[in-house]
Amino acid sequence: MMYGYEWDTSSALAFALSILPILGIGLLVTLQAAAVGYAIALVLGLVLALLRRSRYKVISWTVACFTEFVRDTPLLVQLFFLYYVLPDFGIVLPAFMTGALALGLQYSAYTSEVYRGGINAIQRGQWEAATALNLTRFQTYRDIVVPQMVPRIVPALGNYLVSMLKETPVLSVVTVLDMLALANMIGERTFDYLVPLSMVGLIFLPMVLICSALIHLVERALPKSGIPLR
Amino acid sequence: MTWTQYLAPLMKGAQITVMISLTSIAFGTVLAFLAGIARTSSNPIISGIAFVYVLLFRGTPLLVQLFWFYYALPLIGVSFDPITTGIMVLSLLTGAFGAEVVRGALMAVPQAQHEAARALNFSKFHTLWHISMPQAIIEMMPAFGNLAVQNLKDTALVSLISIADLTFQAQSLRNITLDSATIYTMTLAGYFIIALGLMLIIRFIEAKLRRGAAFPRSAHS
Numbered sequence: 001m002m003y004g005y006e007w008d009t010s011s012a013l014a015f016a017l018s019i020l021p022i023l024g025i026g027l028l029v030t031l032q033a034a035a036v037g038y039a040i041a042l043v044l045g046l047v048l049a050l051l052r053r054s055r056y057k058v059i060s061w062t063v064a065c066f067t068e069f070v071r072d073t074p075l076l077v078q079l080f081f082l083y084y085v086l087p088d089f090g091i092v093l094p095a096f097m098t099g100a101l102a103l104g105l106q107y108s109a110y111t112s113e114v115y116r117g118g119i120n121a122i123q124r125g126q127w128e129a130a131t132a133l134n135l136t137r138f139q140t141y142r143d144i145v146v147p148q149m150v151p152r153i154v155p156a157l158g159n160y161l162v163s164m165l166k167e168t169p170v171l172s173v174v175t176v177l178d179m180l181a182l183a184n185m186i187g188e189r190t191f192d193y194l195v196p197l198s199m200v201g202l203i204f205l206p207m208v209l210i211c212s213a214l215i216h217l218v219e220r221a222l223p224k225s226g227i228p229l230r
Numbered sequence: 231m232t233w234t235q236y237l238a239p240l241m242k243g244a245q246i247t248v249m250i251s252l253t254s255i256a257f258g259t260v261l262a263f264l265a266g267i268a269r270t271s272s273n274p275i276i277s278g279i280a281f282v283y284v285l286l287f288r289g290t291p292l293l294v295q296l297f298w299f300y301y302a303l304p305l306i307g308v309s310f311d312p313i314t315t316g317i318m319v320l321s322l323l324t325g326a327f328g329a330e331v332v333r334g335a336l337m338a339v340p341q342a343q344h345e346a347a348r349a350l351n352f353s354k355f356h357t358l359w360h361i362s363m364p365q366a367i368i369e370m371m372p373a374f375g376n377l378a379v380q381n382l383k384d385t386a387l388v389s390l391i392s393i394a395d396l397t398f399q400a401q402s403l404r405n406i407t408l409d410s411a412t413i414y415t416m417t418l419a420g421y422f423i424i425a426l427g428l429m430l431i432i433r434f435i436e437a438k439l440r441r442g443a444a445f446p447r448s449a450h451s
Contacts, residue, residue, distance in 0.1 A: 072379055072425035073418045074386035077397055081418065084410035169293040173390060180294060184301075193301035197294060205289040 002182070007190065015195045019186055023199055026179035033100050033178065034165045040104025041164070042157070045111025052116060070109040076170055078102050083174045099171035107164050114156045118149035148226040158215030162208055169200075179203065233412050236403055240413075243399030244420050250313070250395065251382045251428070254320035258381065259374070261325025266332025267358065280329065287326035293387055295319050300391045316388035324381045331373040335366035368439055375432040379425050386421070396420055 001007070003025055008018040051063045070078070079102040086093060093101070122145055130140040172181035183200045187193035268280035287295065296319050303309065310318065339362045347357040389398035400417040404410055 069418070069422055072383070073421045074383040074397065076386040076389070077400065077414060077417050077421065080397075080401070080404075081410075081414040084404065085414060088411060166291040169291045170387070172293075180291070180297070184297070187301060192305065193297070194303075194305045197298045197302045201286075201290040201294050201298060204291055204294065205286070208289045 002186065007186065009190055009192065012195055015190075015192065016199055019183075019196055019199065022182055022186065023179050023196070023203065026177060026182040027203060029096070029176065030165075030168045030178045033096065033103065033168045033171055033176065034161070036097075036100035037103030037107065037164055037168075038161055040101065041107035041111050041160070044104060044108035046115055048108055048112035049115035049119065052112065053119070067109040067112055070106060071113075075102060075106045075167055076173065078106060079170060079174060095175045096171075099168075099174060099176050103164055103167065103171075106167075107160055110160050111157060114153050114160070115149075117156075118153040119145060121152060122148060147228075150227055151222040151224060154222060155215065155219045158212075158218065162211050162215070165211060166204065166208060231407050231409070233416065236413055236416055239399045239403060240396060240416060240420060243394060243396035244424065246394055247382070247385050247396040247421075248424060250317055250320065250388060250393070251378075251385050251424070254317050254324060254385070255378050255381050257317065257321035258324025258328055258377075261321060262328025262332050265325060265329035266336065269329060269333045270336050283322075284326045284329050287323050288330070292319070292323055292384055293390070295323065296387055296391055312388070312391050312393045315391060316385075316393050320381060320384060320388070323384065324377055327377055327380075328374065331370050331377070332366070334373075335369040336362055338369060339365055368436070371432065371436040371439065375429060375436070378428050378432055382421065382425055382428055 002022050005021045006018065007022075008014045048063055048067055052060050052067075054060045054063075079099065082102050082105075083095070083098050086098065126144055127140070130144055135143070168178060169180035172178050172184070175181075179200050183196035184193075186196040190196075265280040265283055268276045269284070271277045271280075296316070299310075299315050299319050300312070336358075343361055344357065347361050352361070385395060386397040389395050389401065392398075396417055400413050403413050407413070
């Protein structure tokens with residue numbers, strides 16, 4: 001029994017159905033972690049991309065090295081780093097927040113590259129024209145850069161949402177009770193890992209497919225040449 | 231314990247990590263070509279099997295796959311030792327992602343060349359091997375480079391099925407010494423150095439291929 005739900009091991013199908021509500025509770029945690037992590041990745045990635053464009057070499061270089069380092073090292077080790085090292089500095093976060101932070105950090109390195117590519121794709125002439133028209137930096141970004149950037153970056157950002165969703169089970173390692181953690185616990189108690197672990201895979205598969213399809217729809221709905229101005 | 235004493239166990243783990251990564255990249259590449267070519271096949275059974283394989287491994291989390299092969303498969307009588315399980319699952323995953331790269335690159339070869347090959351009475355195999363592949367393989371290299379680094383990062387998860395890789399050694403050291411900051415910084419640096427090495431190898435292979443290429447890149451883009 002877990003969370004008040006009794007399981008029924010009389011047959012594989014009955015077992016699979018009886019643990020569905022328990023896995024559903026885990027699924028909620030999985031989705032929350034992905035949502036919080038993705039929000040962090042979107043914001044932090046933008047900050048990193050803008051800092052990378054700084055005119056001070058020290059800042060742009062430091063940020064470039066940082067993103068490269070985060071991109072080329074495993075999420076699991078970064079997660080352990082945050083989970084064990086942050087408390088040494090007096091920052092004690094719940095496991096869930098540490099996990100979401102690790103996800104966000106890893107993917108901010110990816111999203112920052114996407115943003116950077118989107119900004120760099122704007123031709124030099126447009127920046128010069130903006131200067132000639134006496135637009136402020138903020139106006140240039142708001143009216144010139146962002147409207148053209150969005151359709152270009154949405155597909156890549158969407159793909160990273162899907163891969164982040166698939167990486168959330170790693171959080172189970174630091175005691176986050178996500179779908180995989182619950183499936184493992186059911187496996188430990190019933191000595192049957194086959195059904196719970198297969199169920200987790202079977203729940204992830206349509207979720208990933210639906211997510212990809214939705215992103216494809218959004219991608220098609222966006223105007224290719226940029227969002228028209230008001 | 232000082233940080234120099236951590237080096238020996240971490241190096242031992244790094245060797246396992248490099249071994250697992252290189253082996254699974256090699257097997258994964260073979261699988262990628264098999265499945266990628268199968269996906270472009272006109273035989274619905276062959277392309278169907280490849281489609282399902284790619285779908286299953288791309289659509290589910292690696293950790294779930296790893297645990298499934300390690301904990302669940304023995305329950306139906308199929309069991310492997312941890313290292314074999316780790317290499318197998320990583321190869322299958324890399325192969326599934328690589329298959330999409332191979333397929334994309336093969337499809338990018340202009341249709342007119344297939345028609346020309348047919349007009350010259352080339353066999354299907356001849357067309358694939360001598361016309362499509364030499365052009366496609368160069369286009370695949372940047373994507374394969376990313377997959378190789380992704381594979382290296384993914385190997386960290388095998389520590390969870392009791393393989394004594396770099397991450398596993400870091401965990402054991404931490405449990406003894408509680409010196410988290412030093413150990414994990416060294417571990418992250420270790421992965422970073424291995425990743426840089428991997429990227430150098432890929433760049434070397436790419437340069438080799440480009441020099442021996444049948445066509446320069448610009449000829450068909």
